[in-house]
Amino acid sequence: MLESKLQIEIQNKINKKIAPLFSKYNMDFSGLESSMKWKPIVLIIGNYSSGKSTLINEIIGSDVQRTGQAPTDDSFTVITSEGSDKPQEVPGSTLINDDNLPFVKFKKYGEKLTSHLCLKNIDSPDFENMAIIDSPGMLDATTEKDRGYDYMEVLGEFAKMADLIVLMFDPHKAGTIKETYAAIRNTLPEKSGEDRIVFVLSRIDECDNISDLVRSYGTLCWNMSQMTGRKDIPHIYLTYSSDVANSTKAEDNLWPQERTELIEKIHAAPTLRLNHILEDIDRQVNELYIVCEAMTEFTKRGRKLFGKVGKTTVGLAIGLFCFGDVLTNSLISLPKQTLISSLRGEGFSFMNLIIPLIFLCGTLAIGVVLFNNFGFKRLLKNTLSDSSQLVKLDNEYRRHLWKKMAATIDEHLQKSSAKDIWHAHSSNLVKIRRFLDGDLKKYYDKLRS
Numbered sequence: 001m002l003e004s005k006l007q008i009e010i011q012n013k014i015n016k017k018i019a020p021l022f023s024k025y026n027m028d029f030s031g032l033e034s035s036m037k038w039k040p041i042v043l044i045i046g047n048y049s050s051g052k053s054t055l056i057n058e059i060i061g062s063d064v065q066r067t068g069q070a071p072t073d074d075s076f077t078v079i080t081s082e083g084s085d086k087p088q089e090v091p092g093s094t095l096i097n098d099d100n101l102p103f104v105k106f107k108k109y110g111e112k113l114t115s116h117l118c119l120k121n122i123d124s125p126d127f128e129n130m131a132i133i134d135s136p137g138m139l140d141a142t143t144e145k146d147r148g149y150d151y152m153e154v155l156g157e158f159a160k161m162a163d164l165i166v167l168m169f170d171p172h173k174a175g176t177i178k179e180t181y182a183a184i185r186n187t188l189p190e191k192s193g194e195d196r197i198v199f200v201l202s203r204i205d206e207c208d209n210i211s212d213l214v215r216s217y218g219t220l221c222w223n224m225s226q227m228t229g230r231k232d233i234p235h236i237y238l239t240y241s242s243d244v245a246n247s248t249k250a251e252d253n254l255w256p257q258e259r260t261e262l263i264e265k266i267h268a269a270p271t272l273r274l275n276h277i278l279e280d281i282d283r284q285v286n287e288l289y290i291v292c293e294a295m296t297e298f299t300k301r302g303r304k305l306f307g308k309v310g311k312t313t314v315g316l317a318i319g320l321f322c323f324g325d326v327l328t329n330s331l332i333s334l335p336k337q338t339l340i341s342s343l344r345g346e347g348f349s350f351m352n353l354i355i356p357l358i359f360l361c362g363t364l365a366i367g368v369v370l371f372n373n374f375g376f377k378r379l380l381k382n383t384l385s386d387s388s389q390l391v392k393l394d395n396e397y398r399r400h401l402w403k404k405m406a407a408t409i410d411e412h413l414q415k416s417s418a419k420d421i422w423h424a425h426s427s428n429l430v431k432i433r434r435f436l437d438g439d440l441k442k443y444y445d446k447l448r449s
């Protein structure tokens with residue numbers, strides 16, 4: 001109840017405050033994605049053999065997914081409960097053509113993906129209002145090429161839909177988390193970490209001893225801080241499956257509650273839907289922010305240059321206003337009487353102002369023309385040669401955000417003309433910042449309270 005009320009409130013605020021800014025910058029605002037109208041989704045990703053399918057079977061309580069040491073399963077499998085009147089298995093070709101399902105967007109990846117996509121309809125009340133997606137693990141770069149579709153991109157698309165992403169790694173491959181994270185980073189907002197992604201180090205029973213485990217944990221943390229640019233490490237679930245654990249190595253006290261908590265978290269995924277909506281807004285508004293930020297800096301530089309050119313021009317114009325006629329008088333004896341001499345008491349008339357005024361206006365006009373045709377154009381050219389210097393890129397998130405938005409920003413720059421330096425980008429920037437720090441934060445807080 002509270003959630004749907006909050007959802008309406010957010011939608012209204014967005015329509016009033018943020019949507020107009022998106023259109024000002026010619027950017028699409030998808031609002032609440034259509035895929036969010038389907039059931040809440042949990043996506044399980046990670047390296048192959050990290051125990052994804054084993055975990056899913058454990059959650060469901062039956063062996064729905066095949067498991068094994070080698071990369072046994074190279075498909076994306078959507079597991080949910082659709083009712084006993086529906087077929088037990090639906091192939092990808094049907095899924096991508098069903099407008100009631102959120103998989104239509106996978107059509108563009110072609111037959112290779114479609115044949116590696118399916119839905120399994122299980123008989124479980126727990127899964128009537130949610131779906132869990134099992135994914136193939138990432139392989140090495142050369143084997144990836146044989147897949148026939150862009151795995152990273154597809155993973156990103158699934159991540160976009162998911163309300164909870166479970167990132168699983170086993171101790172042997174803790175170092176590969178970087179690649180997998182790169183695939184989903186695009187879909188996450190700036191401050192994400194705790195809410196939508198769950199980090200799992202699995203199969204910990206296979207560590208020979210605690211120091212072996214700590215080493216794997218350390219590798220994972222190091223890689224995580226590298227990619228998130230954060231100093232704090234989110235909770236990493238340290239788990240193993242007691243069903244298949246190597247009982248000779250597994251110590252009895254290897255934090256069994258971690259597995260229970262992880263499974264509880266996965267079951268609670270439907271409550272994360274609103275959080276997902278907020279994160280989606282967060283991500284898109286941050287994209288808008290960096291565009292606006294770059295344009296603000298560009299106009300600031302434009303105005304600074306204009307100020308510099310203006311100062312010189314005005315100085316020169318005043319000088320020529322006062323002494324320009326003295327110069328022409330000495331060169332071509334015109335005018336007969338200069339402004340200064342007329343003011344000295346030789347009889348001032350308005351005629352004495354004509355040549356000084358021509359000098360004044362002429363110099364100002366030349367200044368403006370020079371600024372428009374040379375100064376501004378040079379500034380634009382210099383800026384376009386490396387537009388990333390318009391904003392501070394002090395962490396991985398910002399660098400990634402920049403990469404994603406650079407083309408849009410360059411397009412805006414290319415379209416701008418000298419008069420655009422007076423555009424009120426900075427007030428838009430303030431509005432966006434206020435939304436991110438005020439409204440959006442308030443919604444996050446409300447959700448967490």
Ligand SMILES: Nc1nc2c(ncn2[C@@H]2O[C@H](COP(=O)(O)OP(=O)(O)O)[C@@H](O)[C@H]2O)c(=O)[nH]1
Nearest residue numbers: 048049050051052053054067068069203240241
């Ligand atoms: N010792 C141990 N083996 C596990 C654990 N989880 C999974 N396995 C085994 O690891 C192999 C790969 O598991 P699987 O679930 O297929 O991994 P996936 O490729 O990520 O789906 C299988 O042989 C599982 O039996 C665990 O916690 N401990």
Ligand SMILES: [Mg+2]
Nearest residue numbers: 052053066073
């Ligand atoms: Mg599997």
